[in-house]
Amino acid sequence: MFELDVISPVLLWTAIAIYAASFLAFAFDLARRSQVSADAQSVREAELVGVGARGSSGASAAALGGDAPAPRFMMARIGTSLMVLAWLFHLTATVTRGIHAGRVPWANLYEFAMIGTLLIVAVYLVVLTRIDLRYLGTFITGLVVVLLGLAATNFYVDVTPLMDPLKSIWLIIHVFVASLSTAFFALAFALSLLQLMQSRREQRLAEGAAKTGPGFLKTLPASDRLESMAYRFAIVGFILWTFTLIAGSIWAQDAWGRYWGFDVKETWTFVIWVIYAGYIHARATRGWRGNPSAWLSIVGFTAVIFNFTIVNVFFKGLHAYSGLS
Numbered sequence: 001m002f003e004l005d006v007i008s009p010v011l012l013w014t015a016i017a018i019y020a021a022s023f024l025a026f027a028f029d030l031a032r033r034s035q036v037s038a039d040a041q042s043v044r045e046a047e048l049v050g051v052g053a054r055g056s057s058g059a060s061a062a063a064l065g066g067d068a069p070a071p072r073f074m075m076a077r078i079g080t081s082l083m084v085l086a087w088l089f090h091l092t093a094t095v096t097r098g099i100h101a102g103r104v105p106w107a108n109l110y111e112f113a114m115i116g117t118l119l120i121v122a123v124y125l126v127v128l129t130r131i132d133l134r135y136l137g138t139f140i141t142g143l144v145v146v147l148l149g150l151a152a153t154n155f156y157v158d159v160t161p162l163m164d165p166l167k168s169i170w171l172i173i174h175v176f177v178a179s180l181s182t183a184f185f186a187l188a189f190a191l192s193l194l195q196l197m198q199s200r201r202e203q204r205l206a207e208g209a210a211k212t213g214p215g216f217l218k219t220l221p222a223s224d225r226l227e228s229m230a231y232r233f234a235i236v237g238f239i240l241w242t243f244t245l246i247a248g249s250i251w252a253q254d255a256w257g258r259y260w261g262f263d264v265k266e267t268w269t270f271v272i273w274v275i276y277a278g279y280i281h282a283r284a285t286r287g288w289r290g291n292p293s294a295w296l297s298i299v300g301f302t303a304v305i306f307n308f309t310i311v312n313v314f315f316k317g318l319h320a321y322s323g324l325s
Contacts, residue, residue: 004097004100005100005158005159007096008093008097008100011089011090011092012089012114012152013152014093015086015087015089015148016145018085018086018089019082019083019090019141019144019145019148020141020145021082022080022082022086022137022141023079023137023141023145025075025076025079025082026076026134026137026138027138028075029073029075029076029079029134029137029138030135030138032073032075033073033135033216033218033219034216076134076137080128080134083121083124083125084125087118087121087122090117090121093114094114097114100159103171106171106175106176106179107162107166107171108157109155109313110151110155110156110157112175112179112312113147113151113155113308115175115179116147116179116182117144117147117148119179119180119182119183120140120144120182120186121140121144122183123180123183123184123187124140127187131229133187133229135194135216136187136190136194139190140186140187140190143190165255168251168254170247170248170254173247174244174247174251177240177243177244177247178241181237181238181241182304182308183237184236184240185237185301186301188231188233188237188297189230189297189298189300189301191227191229191233192226192227192230192295192297194217194220195223195226195227195230196295196298197213197217198217198221198223198226199223199290199291199294201213201218202223223290227289227290227293230294231280231293234279234280234300235280237276238277238280241269241272241276248266264311265307265311265312268303268306268311271303272300272303272304272307275296275299275300276300278296279293279297279300282296
């Protein structure tokens with residue numbers, strides 16, 4: 001009979017494989033969106049030719065053969081279904097890791113990656129029930145595959161007893177809220193990337209350029225709409241990150257007898273808070289809307305990833321709980 005310490009990694013690798021399949025489905029969806037945009041452009045050109053030749057708008061109807069049905073992005077639905085299936089395997093892998101450890105499964109870098117990516121996908125799937133963000137599927141699944149693959153191959157460690165400072169209720173609260181905050185920052189990051197691409201397309205379109213960028217961008221919301229959604233996700237993430245900062249200070253007082261000690265992890269947590277505070281302020285100031293604020297969102301999430309990976313692995317301090325030797 002397999003032990004839990006064997007089952008959990010197998011389930012996780014199964015989840016990674018299904019996430020990769022979901023990534024491919026979403027990639028095909030973007031290709032399909034590009035084709036739909038190209039077909040729509042051909043139809044518009046046919047309309048113009050027909051109107052010019054016959055002098056009647058009825059020619060366009062003849063060219064189209066009636067009203068064209070709305071495109072159905074089937075690959076996006078397949079990608080979403082695969083993502084749900086992968087998330088269930090991912091969840092089971094995380095739960096079995098926790099049962100085997102006899103504690104919450106987020107006490108080292110490997111487990112941080114498991115719970116963090118689990119929450120990224122969970123938040124994305126919940127948001128999908130309210131807003132159609134399936135065009136973000138490629139970005140989300142790609143990010144999850146990279147982070148989970150990196151964790152499974154480079155950060156895996158066996159279950160070990162908790163260090164004394166981690167034996168606290170704050171391990172449950174502080175780390176979970178930080179991971180949940182990262183999930184909202186990840187969605188803001190993906191939307192900001194698309195915002196920059198869409199903004200460039202709109203600029204080239206205004207200039208009358210023949211090529212305006214990938215065709216799938218034509219099926220996406222305008223850049224200001226993408227910016228607005230990214231801003232809202234970033235605000236939620238920022239509120240949660242503020243709580244993370246405060247909870248971490250309280251935990252530090254309990255563990256080490258001081259609220260703040262400029263430990264490298266504490267410093268980077270504050271740096272991330274400052275970046276997103278600057279982003280929110282910049283977005284609220286009209287002169288900083290658009291691409292500049294999008295770049296701040298991207299820089300902020302890059303700092304988050306740096307904090308959870310590079311800082312944990314290569315910097316020594318009181319928060320060196322990666323579990324790696």
